[in-house]
Amino acid sequence: MAKTAARKISSAGNQSFTPYKPKKGEEYMSEAQLDHFRSILNGWKKDLMAEVDRTVDHMKDEAANFPDPADRATQEEEFSLELRTRDRERKLIKKIDDTMGLINNGEYGYCETCGVEIGLRRMEARPTATQCIDCKSLDEIKEKQTRGK
Numbered sequence: 001m002a003k004t005a006a007r008k009i010s011s012a013g014n015q016s017f018t019p020y021k022p023k024k025g026e027e028y029m030s031e032a033q034l035d036h037f038r039s040i041l042n043g044w045k046k047d048l049m050a051e052v053d054r055t056v057d058h059m060k061d062e063a064a065n066f067p068d069p070a071d072r073a074t075q076e077e078e079f080s081l082e083l084r085t086r087d088r089e090r091k092l093i094k095k096i097d098d099t100m101g102l103i104n105n106g107e108y109g110y111c112e113t114c115g116v117e118i119g120l121r122r123m124e125a126r127p128t129a130t131q132c133i134d135c136k137s138l139d140e141i142k143e144k145q146t147r148g149k
């Protein structure tokens with residue numbers, strides 16, 4: 001029970017891909033590199049959309065099949081978890097779409113805060129990253145401080 005709800009969404013889904021090996025002297029975010037990331041993002045989005053469909057089907061199948069109120073309560077809890085999971089998946093899909101936009105207008109792979117190259121390996125680990133590690137960590141520290149006040 002509730003296996004689907006407990007499923008963890010990793011940063012790039014369950015996809016496997018071959019890490020990109022830039023040719024000697026190849027510029028950062030060359031057309032070939034952008035294609036590499038497009039295919040990672042597309043595959044990830046497809047997985048997520050299949051997940052969303054599966055969740056909806058699963059909920060339709062199981063809805064209102066329990067006459068016992070205790071069973072129904074458990075089921076409702078399970079459903080609300082699934083809904084939250086689906087919500088997260090939807091947000092991720094939106095983020096992937098936004099990222100595709102960055103690829104198309106040539107802003108992909110650069111830190112939106114300081115403008116440095118985020119780097120191939122980090123982009124492969126987090127294909128939707130919009131900040132370099134330094135800016136990201138700094139933001140997280142600031143966020144913690146703001147919340148502490």
Ligand SMILES: [Zn+2]
Nearest residue numbers: 111114132135
């Ligand atoms: Zn930065």
